[in-house]
Amino acid sequence: MTVESLNRQRVLHLLDAFARGDIEAALACCTDDVDFLTHAPIDVLPHLGPRHGKQELRELWRTVQTRYSETRHEVPQLVAEGNTVAAYLRVFFRKRSNDRVVQFDMAVFYTFRGGQVAQIREIIDSYDLVQQVLEREIGPLIAGVRVDEG
Amino acid sequence: MTEHSLWRFSRALHRAINDRHFEDIEALIDEDVEWALYGPIDMFPFLGARQGKDAVLDVIRQLADNFQVRRFDRESIMLGVDSAASMLRYSLTALDSNKPISLRVAQFAQFKAGKLTSMRVLIDTFDLVEQALGRAIHLPKMTGVG
Numbered sequence: 500m501t502v503e504s505l506n507r508q509r510v511l512h513l514l515d516a517f518a519r520g521d522i523e524a525a526l527a528c529c530t531d532d533v534d535f536l537t538h539a540p541i542d543v544l545p546h547l548g549p550r551h552g553k554q555e556l557r558e559l560w561r562t563v564q565t566r567y568s569e570t571r572h573e574v575p576q577l578v579a580e581g582n583t584v585a586a587y588l589r590v591f592f593r594k595r596s597n598d599r600v601v602q603f604d605m606a607v608f609y610t611f612r613g614g615q616v617a618q619i620r621e622i623i624d625s626y627d628l629v630q631q632v633l634e635r636e637i638g639p640l641i642a643g644v645r646v647d648e649g
Numbered sequence: 650m651t652e653h654s655l656w657r658f659s660r661a662l663h664r665a666i667n668d669r670h671f672e673d674i675e676a677l678i679d680e681d682v683e684w685a686l687y688g689p690i691d692m693f694p695f696l697g698a699r700q701g702k703d704a705v706l707d708v709i710r711q712l713a714d715n716f717q718v719r720r721f722d723r724e725s726i727m728l729g730v731d732s733a734a735s736m737l738r739y740s741l742t743a744l745d746s747n748k749p750i751s752l753r754v755a756q757f758a759q760f761k762a763g764k765l766t767s768m769r770v771l772i773d774t775f776d777l778v779e780q781a782l783g784r785a786i787h788l789p790k791m792t793g794v795g
Binding site: 638 | 726785788
């Protein structure tokens with residue numbers, strides 16, 4: 500089996516572990532110094548700030564778990580080369596607060612070291628994500644209406 | 650060793666956007682191509698999903714009408730047999746305002762017989778909108794949700 504095939508399986512294993520809520524199994528796929536970064540507005544979504552090491556990543560994933568009762572994903576495209584894998588994901592998170600589903604696409608780039616994920620970089624259509632999380636159009640804000648004014 | 654389709658496509662795309670030379674890119678797009686640049690289409694009409702070569706060429710012409718690529722750096726790239734994924738850092742100029750725009754972009758491409766059959770692009774669109782507006786969008790911190 501090639502290193503690319505192995506790494507593809509490792510990514511799918513990590514994603515499946517996260518989807519079934521087994522954060523420790525997902526973290527076991529990562530190096531102790533795993534480095535995580537999502538390109539998203541962290542002033543609006545502060546828990547999506549950079550994370551370094553398993554403990555910080557555990558806190559992030561637990562935060563997601565406390566907010567969403569169900570997470571699932573589809574993988575329309577997975578590209579692997581050497582020690583890197585890029586996954587195009589369609590994810591579905593069900594909010595605990597009202598059962599609504601947040602659905603968005605994301606690009607995740609994994610870098611492996613010694614068979615474990617050492618770096619995770621994510622890009623999300625963040626404007627759409629914020630609107631879905633907020634359950635409100637941002638457009639009126641741009642026209643000068645404050646969000647808390649309804 | 651033949652050149653990966655991504656490199657030809659990438660060169661042709663940048664030539665189309667910067668020089669308005671569309672002949673090369675036209676030859677590298679499959680008739681049934683699926684294309685999606687995810688983002689707020691009400692603000693940026695060239696974003697959204699398209700199907701078919703003509704629709705995609707129209708989007709590329711709109712990109713050329715709106716932007717000049719000043720620089721791009723591939724931060725990460727993976728090449729499969731007929732596929733490619735890359736994370737790029739683009740420095741653009743918005744032609745209507747002459748404003749610089751800096752974007753990080755994830756690009757997933759699939760090719761068949763050297764022609765593009767699928768392109769999915771994700772952008773940190775909240776950042777894009779703020780740059781286009783020239784100011785921050787003030788929202789409450791979502792510490793209990795999201």
